[in-house]
Amino acid sequence: MNLPTSAPAASSMLEVQQLVQRYGARTALNGLSLSLPAGQFVALLGPNGAGKSTLFQVLTGLFSASGGEVSVAGHSLRHVATKALACIGVVFQQMSLDLDLSVRRNLQFHADLHGLPRKLAATRIADGCAALGTAADLDRPVRELSGGNRRKVELVRALLHRPQVILMDEPTVGLDPKSRRDLLAAVRADVAERGSTVLWATHLVEEAEAADRVLVLHKGQLLADGTPTGVAQTLGGERLEEAFIRATT
Numbered sequence: 483m484n485l486p487t488s489a490p491a492a493s494s495m496l497e498v499q500q501l502v503q504r505y506g507a508r509t510a511l512n513g514l515s516l517s518l519p520a521g522q523f524v525a526l527l528g529p530n531g532a533g534k535s536t537l538f539q540v541l542t543g544l545f546s547a548s549g550g551e552v553s554v555a556g557h558s559l560r561h562v563a564t565k566a567l568a569c570i571g572v573v574f575q576q577m578s579l580d581l582d583l584s585v586r587r588n589l590q591f592h593a594d595l596h597g598l599p600r601k602l603a604a605t606r607i608a609d610g611c612a613a614l615g616t617a618a619d620l621d622r623p624v625r626e627l628s629g630g631n632r633r634k635v636e637l638v639r640a641l642l643h644r645p646q647v648i649l650m651d652e653p654t655v656g657l658d659p660k661s662r663r664d665l666l667a668a669v670r671a672d673v674a675e676r677g678s679t680v681l682w683a684t685h686l687v688e689e690a691e692a693a694d695r696v697l698v699l700h701k702g703q704l705l706a707d708g709t710p711t712g713v714a715q716t717l718g719g720e721r722l723e724e725a726f727i728r729a730t731t
């Protein structure tokens with residue numbers, strides 16, 4: 483049997499078609515479709531409860547959606563989940579490092595899960611932490627790190643297996659302005675260097691304004707899709723913030 487595992491379009495790294503997710507009577511994703519090409523930094527802008535985390539949970543295989551299809555770098559999440567998930571790097575909203583292990587051990591564990599050869603993993607861990615300015619923390623337990631540095635380690639981890647698609651679920655919550663800027667710059671650098679595709683969920687309009695493209699999610703559906711300026715116009719405002727607030731309240 484031929485399974486539908488090929489990419490719908492050669493340039494589409496993340497393809498979501500008619501995604502539906504229900505929790506009992508509540509519909510969190512209501513026929514959501516989107517298509518993201520390589521080399522794009524995309525903000526998923528939505529207010530609390532819009533469905534951002536639900537989308538990320540489906541995209542990362544935490545549960546199967548009630549309906550619809552997802553493919554990552556041409557691999558169907560439904561039919562070849564292992565291949566699809568291998569193309570994704572993720573930073574979840576909640577910190578997910580082992581606090582008692584060192585940064586190096588946390589990262590090595592992830593590299594092992596992805597089957598990276600030890601030598602290659604060691605190089606990427608050292609290079610990644612150096613690039614993010616956390617090399618001095620490599621042998622410290624994560625518990626001793628600041629929130630900003632924990633986030634940076636999570637980004638290094640997400641990039642270790644060099645995924646084509648990077649999912650960031652409200653990654654700057656609780657970070658100070660410098661840590662936020664560093665994290666954003668590091669992700670931007672990966673897009674520029676490797677042509678990765680980033681989906682960055684946020685409810686902060688200023689983060690969306692820095693993106694190549696903005697998807698506005700509200701009640702599980704896309705209200706607008708375009709450049710920050712284009713989206714503001716679509717939503718009937720001059721500035722994105724006013725337009726976003728008006729459209730989602």
Ligand SMILES: Nc1ncnc2c1ncn2[C@@H]1O[C@H](COP(=O)(O)OP(=O)(O)OP(=O)(O)O)[C@@H](O)[C@H]1O
Nearest residue numbers: 505508510528529530531532533534535536537685
């Ligand atoms: N496990 C669950 N059981 C029932 N309802 C849920 C569950 N998870 C989410 N929901 C509901 O689904 C909708 C979407 O929630 P979701 O957490 O995906 O939104 P979000 O955009 O990530 O919000 P936030 O910015 O607050 O994290 C909300 O109405 C929420 O109450």
